[in-house]
Amino acid sequence: MPPIEAPDAFSLYVDTHLARAASSFQSERLAWFRTGAPHEELNGMLYATSADLNAAGTELAGVPALWHSWPERPEFDVEAQLRARGFEFVEEEPIMTLAFGSGSGEPTAARPGPATVRRVETERDLAVWEEVWRGEAPNPATLRALASAGLGANRTVHHLLAEVDGVAVGCGAAVVAGRTLAVEHIVTVASHRRRGIGSQLTAAALAVGRSHGARHAILTASPDGAGIYERLGFERREPVRRFVAPTATG
Template identity: 35%
Template sequence: MESLDTVLAAHRAYLLGWNIGAAGGPDLPTYRSEVPHATLNGVLRVAGRTPPDALFEARQRLRGVPRVWWVGPDSDAGTADGLVALGASEVARLPIMTMAIGKAADVPAPPGLHIAETADLASFVPAYARVSGIPAEGVAATIEREKAFTGDGTVVRLVGRVDDGRVAGTAVAWLSHGLVTLYFVGTQPEQRRRGIGAAMTGAALNLARERGVRTAALTSSPVGEPVYRRLGFQPVGEFRVLTF
């Protein structure tokens, strides 16, 4: 299993792939996509910077876009509490989860679901935007940023379609730093409770296994954590997600 430091580095590399602003250095890396969705703009860690100093500089770089602060094990101890003292609100505590892909159970696709790689951003992005909360007016910008995505790794987009061609589920497999990290795993509301999310996750794990990857990682919502535990993922850390 890759170390937690490697998992965190892969996470930073993915979000920096969205960046079109000043990324800064390893002490205060930020990413700015211009998409009006907080998790697609933000601060990735604070290392060796006081919270007031970090806040001042981050505000200059991220002015005008909704954003979040990812405060995890790669940030200095006390960073989250220091930011809260400056007025930040904690919006979530998200478990960082990993698993050895070789121990993953087989997850068959439910009847009528067909999972494949896709380059059709015009249907893929609106589907995950609907689930993840990206507003309709931000979809076009998200598509453009997906087209221009560049990062230290490889993005593979997986789509699950039902028999009539409609998108039912999505997943992004990010292959970087020797592991696969999963993003935008989601199911359209009218298709839920059919095991589609688990099937999309299983397809991403199979793809990574075929490419010789041994470890999978993701950051789960509290609601999704039990599902990922059943698939074999275990928590190895936590992000406190803050906003101002």
């Protein structure tokens, strides 16, 4: 089998975010997605030229959102313009990709560990998932947005729960967009960290991708977590910097 060509990480990132929302837009100059949930990770301006920031603001009015700036892409490096508008910096993370079948430590089966990982199939389980992810009681509006893309036969988001002795201790998500899988929302509760549960969830998400014929996986990682994903075969591609509007802070 010939080697799988390295993907355009930027395009994969955009595609897997557009896939999770009923309302979205993409052109050469602007891309945004909106689930309507009151959580900034579920709405966002994915890229924009400086001239298109006002249009993005109109589309994302009324919901918290993450606004992206791309330091290595001059046309979409809008950090200065966002800061001038009062936006606040949240984080910089590397985009990382993995080509399925490339080896490099890529997990090929369920990863052993202390937790049992299963897919979420009911709204009740999805409420548990949200509580683990957010660290607080589920929000009905967020739950509705999660369910619209994450339940049913045609779902694009496959939510995962990690359980120990029947208690949820971690969560993750696998977003399928065509031949691409995004690994998202990997969270382990504080009492069970550093036990390999995050790696179990990542391996389970990758298994979802394989079952849907994905050729590439993509994720973003905190600086501290990037090494874990590199050991699983992911490669760093380019950084993305995220901001929130002034009304979304505090």
